[in-house]
Amino acid sequence: MNVEEESSEMLLSEGLLKRGRSRWLNKRYVFFVILCTCLLGILWLSSSGNESSSSPFTPHLNILPTPPNVIDFESTQRDNFIFHFNGSDVMIFLHIQKTGGTTFGKHLVQDINLESPCSCFKNNYSSRKRPKKRRKKKLKCNCFRPGGSNKTWLFSRYSTGWKCGLHADWTELTACVDPYLSKTEGPGTRRYFYITFLREPVSRYLSEFRHVQRGATWKDSKHTCNGRRATSIEIPPCYKPPEENWEDVSLRDFMDCSSNLAVNRMTRMLADLTLVNCYDKLSMSFRERDTILFESAKRNLEIMTFFGLTEEQIASQYLFQKIFNLNFKVNFTQYQRVQGDSTLEELSPEVLSRIEQLNHLDIKLYAYAKELMMKRYRAFKKQNEEDNYSESDKDPEDGDY
Template structure:
């Protein structure tokens, strides 16, 4: 009798390999045993697959990763791509809203969240939202106070999270990091706990003009001391965000002193307020080298901006109004005004060459972000324009609605609570 020899065989791309971790098995030269082994393996494979699907279907949701009712959503998080997540707190993206069947549903649980960055024209835009939209149930703005009630048509739940409706619930001029971690909790405290869809909106402004406008505002006494700078469960410490001045405020500050303060949050404010600060260690500047911090913050800000349901640019009021109206299928009762003559524009003409150079260097991230935003804004504009069969008529008559009266904000106390 010949010696029985065994032959090692490598298993590649085979279902049987799932049952044999090492991918190697022994085959004897006797055909009957080999056939029997194949039958056993096939039986085990069928039994295993049946068990997996059966377990996933019948076991409780809390125990199983697989369920027949609802699979856990998966978030795709790629730089420059919109974040698409069925029920996430980051909100629905602009791309999500371009579907033909999309509707911003005020009767349901849709909420606009306004991220209001300092000196970008957000105060005017916030007023437009609470008084100038053509709604089934208009917002009620008592003349005795700055808060408005913007309720849904058939319930006393709010559809707008902003300074003029809920106040600064997530902190004074809360940024993207603060809002996305706070809005859901604060609305749960105010009304019933429900599953909401969030739509983040914001405005940006040309960075040098915005920086100079903030300088003038601080020079008049603004401090924004009430800002929490909340990130990863705590507010920034004084050592992380030290003030640039002694005393109550920085009133009367000179431009050179404003520029020279290394801790001045006016520099690149828009990039910082739109970025996920948890990626860079929040306000701890020692967490990573400055070059890495700047690169990551800018990439994150671009990604989050692209993911927002809407953003507008202060310098392009008409295009911004059209994009908002077409995106949300809502109409403003008045046209947005383009005011090109501002305090910052007057200050710009007085800058020395050295001052201008320093300001541009200080705001280089915002300058790059703004160029990205401008390109993206007009890409959206052209896309909406191409879908609009009556574009010329619509665009030339923005804000023309019959029977609407202008609201006189001068009749109420509008002292800027962001000064505190």
């Protein structure tokens, strides 16, 4: 073999070796990329289960400050907590439509066992817009502090009236109540205790549908946010002029209206709408907006001193009494059938599925509310059992005899 042939063989061998090494390196690189992709996928799937931290849209809601002077649930669990009727404490009832709030609101003004109970009466009321309508009596109560004061301890429909707007939401109440009371009762440092009721979302939605079908509009609601009311462009009416209401609306039309505020009502009314630029739906994606609304509503629900569930009247009453150390003179009634249930039974699976899709935020929020409420209920029950462990139940060897 001459020198040229030997050189050619050496070059060929080196080329094959380099090519083999290159293929081996490429395989390692591909394997590494696949491994990293799998690991990232696993991390994403595991983090997606944690709704409060998985979304890139959540604006660090857990570090947002609690609204001024708002007393959260955790604060009531500290030693020696008491609601000061004689002081500057105020309960604020956030009344969400079709959640049993009318019944609970009457319990607040008529049934709490107090030394100085609310003074209630019924006054005549007639609609200005429909003066020929039969006059009916509306419940009105003065829930003043003891000692002849004209200052109120309860901010609600039946005590103060809708001073922050008809069915004012979290955004409206937190911006309105303190300035209103400072104006009417004088300046001062008050403690605010927010309370509300929630209801199973599909039943609540259908109950609102039936109510609107009978002519309800809530057109006097202000929908105030960041100092201004929502425009008709931001919330277009679902019925067109000259119609004054949506009476006799079909369920299909009720579902088809994209600006229908019945959709995810509980989430929206409990969220801080300033976080999503109020009712302007064009400033961010729907996904981003939904995520922020849900996380905000969830956080505010945790902050609330008390919330009850329409489907859990007994547990709701128990929690209210334990949290505020107050007692009702009557037992709450758990109705087996409420408005909306009959409509629910008539729905096809397709329609029911669509209602659930429309109200997906409320469904998630209600599931979380049930879990949180039962957690608090069990904690109070456990504490109550410990408190009721009397001296006579103890073994004499404990040394307390």
